[in-house]
Amino acid sequence: MLPVASLLILVPLIFAAVTFFTKTKTQAAGLAFLGSLATLGLTLYAYLKFDSSTAAMQFFESIEWIPSLGAKYSVGIDGISMPLILLNAIVIPFLILYSWNEDREAPNRFYGLILTMQAAVIGVFVALDFLVFYIFWELTLIPLFFMVNIWGGEKRVHASYKFFIYTHVASLVMLLGIFGLFYASWQQTGIPTFDIRELVSQFQFFESGLLRDAIFLSIIFGFLTKLPTFPFHSWLPDAYTEAPTAGSVLFILLKIGGYGLFRISLPMLPNTGSPRLIIMLLGFLGAFSILYGALVALRQKDLKRMIAYSSLSHMGFVILGSAGLVTLSVSGAMFQQFSHGLIMSILFMSAGAIQTNTGTRIINNLGGLAKKMPNLAVIMMLGFMASLGLPGLTGFIAEFLVLAFSYVNLPQFVLLALLAIVITAGYHLWAMQRAMFGVYNEKLGDVRDINSLQVFSMGIIALLVVYFGWNPNPVLNMMITNSEAIVSLAAALGV
Amino acid sequence: MENLMFLAPEITVAATGLIILFIGVFMSPRAKNTLGYLATLGILAALGLTVQSFGIEATMFSGTVSIDALSQFFKLVFLAVSLIVSLASIKYNENSDHTEEFYALVLFATLGMMVVASSNDFILLFCAFELASFATYALAGFEKQNPKSLEGAMKYFVIGAVSSALMLFGISFVYGATGTTSIPLIAENASLLAANPIGLVAVVLLIAGFGFKMALVPFHMWAPDAYQGSPSVVSSLLAAGSKKMGFVAAFRVFLIALAALQPDWQFAFALLAVVTMTFGNVVAVSQTSVKRMLAYSSLAQAGYIAMAFVVMTPMALTGGIFYTLAHAFMKGGAFIAAAAVVWMITTQRTGDLEVPDHLNNFRGLGKRMPLAALCMTVFVFALAGIPLTSGFMAKIVLFSSAIQAGMTWLAVIAILNSALSLFYYARLVRYMYFLPPEGKKISLPFPYAAALLLAAAGVLAMGLWPEPFLQWAMDAAHVLI
Numbered sequence: 001m002l003p004v005a006s007l008l009i010l011v012p013l014i015f016a017a018v019t020f021f022t023k024t025k026t027q028a029a030g031l032a033f034l035g036s037l038a039t040l041g042l043t044l045y046a047y048l049k050f051d052s053s054t055a056a057m058q059f060f061e062s063i064e065w066i067p068s069l070g071a072k073y074s075v076g077i078d079g080i081s082m083p084l085i086l087l088n089a090i091v092i093p094f095l096i097l098y099s100w101n102e103d104r105e106a107p108n109r110f111y112g113l114i115l116t117m118q119a120a121v122i123g124v125f126v127a128l129d130f131l132v133f134y135i136f137w138e139l140t141l142i143p144l145f146f147m148v149n150i151w152g153g154e155k156r157v158h159a160s161y162k163f164f165i166y167t168h169v170a171s172l173v174m175l176l177g178i179f180g181l182f183y184a185s186w187q188q189t190g191i192p193t194f195d196i197r198e199l200v201s202q203f204q205f206f207e208s209g210l211l212r213d214a215i216f217l218s219i220i221f222g223f224l225t226k227l228p229t230f231p232f233h234s235w236l237p238d239a240y241t242e243a244p245t246a247g248s249v250l251f252i253l254l255k256i257g258g259y260g261l262f263r264i265s266l267p268m269l270p271n272t273g274s275p276r277l278i279i280m281l282l283g284f285l286g287a288f289s290i291l292y293g294a295l296v297a298l299r300q301k302d303l304k305r306m307i308a309y310s311s312l313s314h315m316g317f318v319i320l321g322s323a324g325l326v327t328l329s330v331s332g333a334m335f336q337q338f339s340h341g342l343i344m345s346i347l348f349m350s351a352g353a354i355q356t357n358t359g360t361r362i363i364n365n366l367g368g369l370a371k372k373m374p375n376l377a378v379i380m381m382l383g384f385m386a387s388l389g390l391p392g393l394t395g396f397i398a399e400f401l402v403l404a405f406s407y408v409n410l411p412q413f414v415l416l417a418l419l420a421i422v423i424t425a426g427y428h429l430w431a432m433q434r435a436m437f438g439v440y441n442e443k444l445g446d447v448r449d450i451n452s453l454q455v456f457s458m459g460i461i462a463l464l465v466v467y468f469g470w471n472p473n474p475v476l477n478m479m480i481t482n483s484e485a486i487v488s489l490a491a492a493l494g495v
Numbered sequence: 496m497e498n499l500m501f502l503a504p505e506i507t508v509a510a511t512g513l514i515i516l517f518i519g520v521f522m523s524p525r526a527k528n529t530l531g532y533l534a535t536l537g538i539l540a541a542l543g544l545t546v547q548s549f550g551i552e553a554t555m556f557s558g559t560v561s562i563d564a565l566s567q568f569f570k571l572v573f574l575a576v577s578l579i580v581s582l583a584s585i586k587y588n589e590n591s592d593h594t595e596e597f598y599a600l601v602l603f604a605t606l607g608m609m610v611v612a613s614s615n616d617f618i619l620l621f622c623a624f625e626l627a628s629f630a631t632y633a634l635a636g637f638e639k640q641n642p643k644s645l646e647g648a649m650k651y652f653v654i655g656a657v658s659s660a661l662m663l664f665g666i667s668f669v670y671g672a673t674g675t676t677s678i679p680l681i682a683e684n685a686s687l688l689a690a691n692p693i694g695l696v697a698v699v700l701l702i703a704g705f706g707f708k709m710a711l712v713p714f715h716m717w718a719p720d721a722y723q724g725s726p727s728v729v730s731s732l733l734a735a736g737s738k739k740m741g742f743v744a745a746f747r748v749f750l751i752a753l754a755a756l757q758p759d760w761q762f763a764f765a766l767l768a769v770v771t772m773t774f775g776n777v778v779a780v781s782q783t784s785v786k787r788m789l790a791y792s793s794l795a796q797a798g799y800i801a802m803a804f805v806v807m808t809p810m811a812l813t814g815g816i817f818y819t820l821a822h823a824f825m826k827g828g829a830f831i832a833a834a835a836v837v838w839m840i841t842t843q844r845t846g847d848l849e850v851p852d853h854l855n856n857f858r859g860l861g862k863r864m865p866l867a868a869l870c871m872t873v874f875v876f877a878l879a880g881i882p883l884t885s886g887f888m889a890k891i892v893l894f895s896s897a898i899q900a901g902m903t904w905l906a907v908i909a910i911l912n913s914a915l916s917l918f919y920y921a922r923l924v925r926y927m928y929f930l931p932p933e934g935k936k937i938s939l940p941f942p943y944a945a946a947l948l949l950a951a952a953g954v955l956a957m958g959l960w961p962e963p964f965l966q967w968a969m970d971a972a973h974v975l976i
Binding site: 131139164176 | 891925969
């Protein structure tokens with residue numbers, strides 16, 4: 001059998017390295033597209049071979065790396081990582097197609113960084129050793145930093161440094177937590193190991209409840225900042241808005257924060273010193289992020305910034321669903337990550353297209369764009385509908401699962417989040433109405449519609465939103481299998 | 496009869512230095528270019544002999560010389576630095592009339608450092624310390640026409656001489672209290688020292704003496720000027736090599752000889768480490784001269800390594816020792832890359848000639864000298880502790896050991912510092928790759944290219960496959976505890 005997990009990292013990485021050395025834009029984009037297609041092929045191969053009826057690790061590989069520290073290069077794929085790998089593998093080729101006709105400086109670096117990013121993100125998803133996990137986790141920073149810093153908007157320097165330093169410091173706090181986990185387990189068992197699953201299961205045997213809380217909180221801090229959630233989100237609006245369209249989409253595909261929650265934090269949660277309190281805290285952060293993101297999005301003038309805040313609002317569902325700790329609420333949270341990746345890709349691509357074709361993103365300066373950009377209007381409308389949670393599209397399934405099943409344990413926070421649903425519908429429709437419909441704003445001059453490659457790439461993603469909206473089972477089933485495993489652990493401990 | 500084979504690396508280095516000094520007299524400037532290769536070969540041979548002698552435990556010459564895992568590890572560090580430096584200097588010394596002096600000084604400095612690593616007696620330690628110091632004083636002022644070089648060398652010499660005196664004074668107190676200069680014997684009689692207030696005075700004087708070489712704040716004043724003013728290849732030797740001599744000497748003196756006074760010096764080192772790393776990083780942020788920035792970053796790195804004296808678990812010492820080797824490659828390499836840029840600027844006569852290592856001269860280096868820029872990127876990323884480089888592994892082991900020992904505060908300070916340092920390292924990368932070049936593409940001379948690739952290989956090897964290096968560092972740490 002193919003070592004799929006390693007190949008999923010290596011293939012984009014090798015293509016990225018070669019892409020950096022290309023001379024022309026066509027070469028760079030073409031090579032990157034080939035690389036992303038190869039990754040997609042590998043992912044589909046893994047998906048077809050994948051057994052979604054078991055929560056066990058599949059495609060597992062392990063090689064000794066630093067025996068004296070107990071670090072191994074071990075990778076594998078399970079129901080938590082498979083959908084996210086799939087999401088990445090699907091969106092990246094279309095992202096490259098989408099930006100095919102854009103002219104920019106140093107295209108070789110631009111496309112090379114996209115593939116590097118893909119390799120790093122997939123690396124985080126498949127890593128089963130904390131050291132490997134952390135290495136890929138940090139590696140994701142570099143392409144994003146340069147993406148914003150070089151090809152970003154006006155305030156790109158500020159935004160890129162803010163993002164970099166903010167999330168880097170959060171990662172370092174997480175690293176402290178990992179060290180704590182590593183040494184406490186070393187003391188416990190006498191054997192050093194960085195194996196994620198081993199350390200997570202050793203966690204329950206640490207004697208001091210305070211130590212367990214400290215380790216848990218410092219690790220989850222890294223995840224919550226990356227996700228992000230209120231109140232650790234302030235890097236998000238700047239970075240998402242200043243990034244070029246491809247950069248914004250890469251940010252959207254950066255699902256490593258939520259992934260960390262499912263892979264590491266949730267299995268540890270029941271064993272912390274005060275699980276009830278932490279669940280309440282997470283539930284509150286989730287629900288409040290949903291509400292806060294929606295409220296702030298409501299009053300944004302910049303379309304892209306509005307979408308950025310709506311992203312924050314959506315990420316709240318991931319936390320709320322996780323804190324719900326019921327099989328279906330956790331699955332809903334996982335599905336929200338998948339669905340959000342697809343939907344937000346469409347929205348950021350739309351906002352990017354509006355920016356390049358009209359020269360502005362200020363909602364009030366637009367108006368009646370649907371007349372001039374009918375193709376965009378159709379796809380964007382679908383994206384907005386999915387984003388506000390229209391039944392039949394993926395967003396609805398994710399949010400319904402989270403809200404309906406978190407209610408079991410956290411009714412008060414679900415009620416809080418429900419408030420936000422109305423606001424969410426409101427700002428989406430209002431923005432759509434002002435930007436796309438009504439009388440055409442003649443000041444914009446003659447505006448072109450999006451090009452055929454953009455129609456194609458955004459259209460395919462939109463179709464997937466519809467498809468998974470009707471039939472989520474291809475990814476939802478494996479999520480449910482793994483959520484069950486996580487939740488049964490909590491149930492056994494009576495949390 | 497002592498088995499001189501154990502000293503084969505030192506003998507090789509000394510002999511090469513003497514031979515170069517002798518035959519250089521009879522050579523024309525053009526022919527002298529071969530001397531660099533001769534020095535490189537000699538160092539390579541010594542390196543091979545050192546690696547071969549790993550695992551040997553012996554004391555020689557009435558117990559004054561100790562061959563153990565610690566000494567051999569540090570000899571490896573010194574020889575590696577010296578190898579990179581002598582290789583890169585081939586270009587620097589091209590058609591110079593003083594080539595033989597330069598190489599002889601580099602080799603004698605290396606010899607001094609190697610003997611320090613093996614010293615088991617204060618007298619030998621001091622003599623070797625001075626041998627290395629005098630050679631480096633001369634090297635720092637090697638560009639006799641360059642006022643900056645002379646200024647740096649002068650500062651280095653004056654402050655160096657004072658701190659040597661302080662160190663000697665400290666040694667005399669230790670001798671007065673214990674009646675011996677042998678490090679193991681002092682350790683045995685440590686109760687005499689601990690009971691006596693003189694012990695505290697000795698500790699203070701010795702910290703000041705070694706702190707100078709390690710460039711810990713507040714004994715660092717000479718370092719930025721000397722590193723900036725010296726020829727870049729010499730800065731590389733100073734920052735990557737002679738600084739480590741201070742560390743190995745301090746390891747032996749404090750952890751073995753003065754272990755009984757631990758409460759006294761542990762606190763001092765905690766303070767020094769925190770102040771040094773913070774000061775170094777904060778000041779480095781505002782530097783526009785790359786060599787000066789590297790000098791301050793070198794302070795910061797010394798601050799990290801000094802954490803080993805504070806935490807003092809086997810893990811921390813392993814980390815500290817591992818860090819010295821990692822730092823040798825990354826800092827040594829970074830200065831060589833700066834040397835290549837200085838060479839480019841002075842031969843092309845474009846850019847900022849006043850300050851040839853100015854940040855502006857690094858603009859678009861990725862297009863002008865792709866290899867130098869790539870290697871520099873590897874080095875600064877390693878210094879910043881980006882994963883898959885030696886710096887990352889070193890920091891992982893060292894910082895995490897502080898957590899293991901329950902000193903979370905120290906780990907937090909170190910990690911925040913590390914995050915801060917990323918700022919100025921990333922800025923250099925931005926200049927090299929994302930600003931337009933000012934001048935045409937130039938091919939990198941072979942000696943620089945070879946030295947850079949060697950250092951980069953070391954950085955990546957330690958980052959990707961740290962196991963053998965960690966094992967060596969662990970063995971070395973066991974000598975101390």
